Amino acid sequence: MSGPAPGQVMVLNSNTKRETGRRAQLNNIAAAHAVADIIRTTLGPRSMLKMLLDPMGGIVLTNDGNCILREVDVSHPCAKSMIELSRAQDEEVGDGTTSVIVLAGEVMKLAEGHVRNNVHPTVIVGGYRMALQCALEKCESMAKVVDVKDRPAVAQLVTSCLGTKFSSRWNDRMVDMAITSVSIVAREVQGRREVDIKRYAKVEKVPGGEIDDCRVISGVMFNKDVTHPKMPRRIENPRVLLLDCPLEYKKGESQINVEISGEEDWNAMLRMEEEYVENMCAEIIAFKPHVVITEKGVSDLAQHHFQRAGISAFRRLRKTDNNRIARAVGATVVSRTDEIQESDIGTGCGLMEVRKIGDDHFTFLESCSDPKACTILLRGGSKDVLNEVERNLTDAMQVVRNVFYEPRLLPGGGATEMALSAALRRAGDSVEGTRKGPFLAVGEAMEVVPRTLAENCGVSVIRKVTELRARHAAAPKDGEPCTVGINGITGEIMDMKDLGIWEPYSVKVQTIKTAVESACMLLRIDDIVSGSKHK
Numbered sequence: 456m457s458g459p460a461p462g463q464v465m466v467l468n469s470n471t472k473r474e475t476g477r478r479a480q481l482n483n484i485a486a487a488h489a490v491a492d493i494i495r496t497t498l499g500p501r502s503m504l505k506m507l508l509d510p511m512g513g514i515v516l517t518n519d520g521n522c523i524l525r526e527v528d529v530s531h532p533c534a535k536s537m538i539e540l541s542r543a544q545d546e547e548v549g550d551g552t553t554s555v556i557v558l559a560g561e562v563m564k565l566a567e568g569h570v571r572n573n574v575h576p577t578v579i580v581g582g583y584r585m586a587l588q589c590a591l592e593k594c595e596s597m598a599k600v601v602d603v604k605d606r607p608a609v610a611q612l613v614t615s616c617l618g619t620k621f622s623s624r625w626n627d628r629m630v631d632m633a634i635t636s637v638s639i640v641a642r643e644v645q646g647r648r649e650v651d652i653k654r655y656a657k658v659e660k661v662p663g664g665e666i667d668d669c670r671v672i673s674g675v676m677f678n679k680d681v682t683h684p685k686m687p688r689r690i691e692n693p694r695v696l697l698l699d700c701p702l703e704y705k706k707g708e709s710q711i712n713v714e715i716s717g718e719e720d721w722n723a724m725l726r727m728e729e730e731y732v733e734n735m736c737a738e739i740i741a742f743k744p745h746v747v748i749t750e751k752g753v754s755d756l757a758q759h760h761f762q763r764a765g766i767s768a769f770r771r772l773r774k775t776d777n778n779r780i781a782r783a784v785g786a787t788v789v790s791r792t793d794e795i796q797e798s799d800i801g802t803g804c805g806l807m808e809v810r811k812i813g814d815d816h817f818t819f820l821e822s823c824s825d826p827k828a829c830t831i832l833l834r835g836g837s838k839d840v841l842n843e844v845e846r847n848l849t850d851a852m853q854v855v856r857n858v859f860y861e862p863r864l865l866p867g868g869g870a871t872e873m874a875l876s877a878a879l880r881r882a883g884d885s886v887e888g889t890r891k892g893p894f895l896a897v898g899e900a901m902e903v904v905p906r907t908l909a910e911n912c913g914v915s916v917i918r919k920v921t922e923l924r925a926r927h928a929a930a931p932k933d934g935e936p937c938t939v940g941i942n943g944i945t946g947e948i949m950d951m952k953d954l955g956i957w958e959p960y961s962v963k964v965q966t967i968k969t970a971v972e973s974a975c976m977l978l979r980i981d982d983i984v985s986g987s988k989h990k
Contacts, residue, residue, distance in 0.1 A: 491560020549853020582893025
């Protein structure tokens, strides 16, 4: 005999909010689409800027997708996950941060109809994965190989990256700076190419002057003056010694009490301190360096000895700056003065000079014979302008780095996306069953890039996208890939090959992979539990 039915069992805390099943999926789709809508207008050369107020009261003016989303405070977990995509794209390839969000939002939006029609999410995900594989194969066949030594070809590529940015007015200078800095930093290590922009290409922003004053220094520049006013401030072909030990008397690690019994002992102790510093200076001066740079302090007595020997000394330099100087002038950073060898002295620098820019003194180590590190000096009217130019230049350098690693290109201006859309539409005829709808949906989602470019130009979107679709559909299946896309400035339909708009293969492929795979992951969520824990 069965007993009475049990009452309602409360498993979750009463404060907890829970969404399950189709409702959770539809909410995720709506959140993803809302994030994409935030930055849709920042895609392409005719993009708009966003002005954001950060929590500290500072203003950020930018059209960089990653920067905008980093500053936006969102509460929905799916929206947070979308913002992570932009950050991952920025760290991986450095460009395409807006495209990846717009494309992911569109892929999610087109899944909505299938979810409402009770198609199971795993079926949708299966169709998306097949479409992704097909799209990547098409990208492989469309890719064009470029010679990284062909500077005009690489410049054309960087121009198409910078054309969508705030600094596009100074395109020629920015393109030249990006290529020059990456060429300086690139080197061969054990048969493979290494381009470490983050560590060895430092951007120094100095407000004032004009953007035309920006330049790449084939060496290093740092914000320090000589420690003694009578030290030389200009030395040609200097011998540079780098240290990371203090040139002053060693202080005790903890509190130390010294008991002195006789008056002579006090003088003896002071003399020992002086002798310790003198010995260090003598060991340095024996190698006849012209410039001594240390990461720690330099005592007054050491300054006096260096000044008499005609040596310029700099103190309290950052570790990162010291490493860049070492690579630029061919020196080795030494930890103890009694371990200095002739091979540790850097002789690759052509000129050391201290110059005053604005109110600050900057030291330049330039005209290096084989610099594998560089400094990019940016000048501009205000801090906001400089910050935006720095973001644009970093993107441009990442694009050059990507081409150095993988020298293949794909057409820009939405031509690749439209070609993928046409290819997926053709391939969709051979897909059978319930996966066909999601498979074709990815092809349809690809059209969002040319559509958004046309929207931002202010032309008739339906007319242009229909014409572009017809041009790609008419292209022969096995012939030359169709490279017709939208001119982001005029909104006209043009051949990207003639216009010279190309994008790195690695950026484009990463964008498509990230967008589709993230959509697959978000669609498989069927339960969202959120709530505050007990304090």
